[in-house]
Each structure stands twice: as C-alpha cells, then as structure tokens.
Amino acid sequence: MCYIYSIKDxxxxxxxxxxxxxxPVLGWSVSRYDTFKKCKRxxxxxxxxxxxxxxxxxxxxxLKYLTSIPLEIGNVVHDVIAVLLNRLKKTQEQxxxxxFIDFSSRESEKQIKRKVFFETYYSIxxxxxxxxxxxxxxxxxxSFLNSNWKNWVFSEGIKNSDKWxxxxxxxxxxxxxxxxxxxxxxxxxxxxxxxVVLDWKTGKKDVDxxxxxxxxxxxxxMMKFGFxxxxxxxxxxxxxxxxxxxxxxxxxxxxxxSRFEDKTKEETENMYKYCGDIENNIPVGKDExxxxxxxxxxxxxNYKELCGRN
Numbered sequence: 001m002c003y004i005y006s007i008k009d010x011x012x013x014x015x016x017x018x019x020x021x022x023x024p025v026l027g028w029s030v031s032r033y034d035t036f037k038k039c040k041r042x043x044x045x046x047x048x049x050x051x052x053x054x055x056x057x058x059x060x061x062x063l064k065y066l067t068s069i070p071l072e073i074g075n076v077v078h079d080v081i082a083v084l085l086n087r088l089k090k091t092q093e094q095x096x097x098x099x100f101i102d103f104s105s106r107e108s109e110k111q112i113k114r115k116v117f118f119e120t121y122y123s124i125x126x127x128x129x130x131x132x133x134x135x136x137x138x139x140x141x142x143s144f145l146n147s148n149w150k151n152w153v154f155s156e157g158i159k160n161s162d163k164w165x166x167x168x169x170x171x172x173x174x175x176x177x178x179x180x181x182x183x184x185x186x187x188x189x190x191x192x193x194x195x196v197v198l199d200w201k202t203g204k205k206d207v208d209x210x211x212x213x214x215x216x217x218x219x220x221x222m223m224k225f226g227f228x229x230x231x232x233x234x235x236x237x238x239x240x241x242x243x244x245x246x247x248x249x250x251x252x253x254x255x256x257x258s259r260f261e262d263k264t265k266e267e268t269e270n271m272y273k274y275c276g277d278i279e280n281n282i283p284v285g286k287d288e289x290x291x292x293x294x295x296x297x298x299x300x301x302n303y304k305e306l307c308g309r310n
Contacts, residue, residue: 020173020180024281027173027180028268030213036271038297043274044289045303051283055306063302068118069132072111074202076133077140077241078186080104081200082167085187088154089161095154097145104141108133118302122310140202140241147245149198149237157189164189165224174223176264183220195221197236207248210238214250215260222257229254 026032026047036043045052049060067075084100109130119125144150157164165188172184187198197217201210214236222228231252240246276284283289291307292298298309 019170020175023180023279025180025279026268026271026275026281027182028176028264028271029171029182029184030216032182033267033271036267039292039294039301040274040289041286041291041307042297042301042303044283044286045306048283048289052286054286060303060306062116063306065116066118066121066302067111067115068300069128070203072108072115072117073133073136073140076104076107076111076137077144077202078167078200080107080137080141081144081186085153085164085166088158089164092158100145101138101141104137105130105134108137118300122304136202136242139243140200143241143243143245144200144239147239147247149239149247152191153189157191160190172217172220174220176219177261179264179268181216181264181268183216185217185220188217188221188224191235195225195234197221197234199236199238201238201240202242205240205246207238210248211250214238215252215256218250218252219257219260229257231257 032043032047035046045060046064049055049064050057052060080100080103083103084095112128112130112133117125117128120128165185167186168184171182174181174183185197186200189196197214199210199214199217218231218234218236219228221234222231227233231254234252236250236252238248238250240248272278274284274288276282291309295309298304298307301307301309304310
C-alpha cells in the first residue's frame, strides 16, 4: 500500500514503516547530550552503568531512578494530561473537573509512596509529603484546563483524535540523516490543514533551550508524516503551565532544520568518541569519563556518593 500526505485535501497518513529495527548503537536525545555535556562520569553511570566493575549494577540502578520534587511535579502533570487526552480519544463524555483534580492528587500520593526521592536519600529532607508536590501539580493542571488549547481540543480537535500523537511509547524514535535520535513529543495533532506541537513545561523558563527542543519536535513531525523539510507546515508552542500561564510560539524554518541536523550529527559523533565499539554501544574505560570540576553540578547529581562528593 502506498501512503501519501496531502495538506490541500487535509489527508494525513503515517508512513507505512513507522517502527525501526532495533540496533544497540546509541541514540541522540536532548537529555542524553545534556548529561554528556554536564559531566562525563554522570553520563557513564546513567548510560553505561552495567559495565562498571567497581560498583554493583543494582546500586547504580537504584541511584539512577532517584527522583526529585521538581522532577516528579513535571512527571505527574505530564502523565495526568496524557491520561486525559487518551481518555478523550475513547469517550467524549463531559469532563468532571472535580474527579480529574482528585485523580491528580491520588497520582501525586502514589508517586511519593512508590519512588525514592533525592531529597530524602541524601538527607536534605526527612520525608516527602503530598503537600510538597500537589499544590504545584494542581496549579499546572488548572492552568491547562483553563487554556484555549484545552477548549479547542475538546471541541474541534477531537474530530481528528485518531491522528493524535501523545507521548509516543517508542520515545519518539526517528532518524536524523541516518542517525538514531529520540524526540519524544508531548502532543502532536493536525489542525486546519497543518500540524501543531504542544510542549508542556512546569518549571523555570529557559527560552533558548526550550526553543531548541521544539526544533527537534518539528523535525519528528516532518519525518512521522512525510513532509520533510517543510518546517513551515508545523506550528510549535511551548506551554508554560502555572500561575502565570504563558505560551511561546517558535517560528522554525528550513534553515533551523538544517542547523538541527548538523548539531545532531556533531553531538552524536562527540558521544561516539566515548564508545570503544560504536555499533554495539560499548563504552571505553570508566577512567576516560572524567568527573566535572563544577561542584554545583555535583550537588544535584544522583550519583554523587559514588564520586565521594556527597
């Protein structure tokens, strides 16, 4: 079967081959390269801990999955919005806001019970309470519920809900000039013969960083729906949820896409230099992954006890 994409007729089809065959070679992502830049030893523990001969894998995995209050606020908000959008694809019953907010409260409590927090493990706080998470979670979710995007999605957007992409389960795997990359978009959907990307933010504004992330999500949309390199067919927004709701529309063109491709290639090759076997993603020796000299980074690092910096 031949799949096509047509803006004019408002027809949107996924390319026939939407899954990639597994390969062990590393895949670029914003978060992976951010870790690589911050501290090579943190990067080693995060992605190559199973090769460590000095520390048990169970210990490294335990530290790897420590969470934090700000991180968990973001996780709960993203998860609850994703649940709401997926529910909307199945039923158009009117949303019970009170039940929705109660569900988010229970999700906050659930995460506190099932996860170990950085703040308690490193004795910054004695315990984590629902009140440490939920007020901010509730504020962000109410901000979303009061937004024009929520109203549009519930009234008009629902008509094309079969074409929505909500936090893809494959982490947004794609290829950037043949290189593996992960671009996990929060919400991607068609609107008026175009596509829209919405990226939820619950923390501090970092416009430059967040705009760069949007370029990646636009790239994902183009590859997913087959209209590369026409970035002008995608409207991309950063949605800052919170008391001061704010949204930023990024204007992305083909020049931005070209720069993104070059940047991804350069950063992937930088990470390849720390692989003894690139095809199998096997790292060079641990000693080659030097610790950062910036102790401020160590303050918030899950693995700091392994480096004697706790």
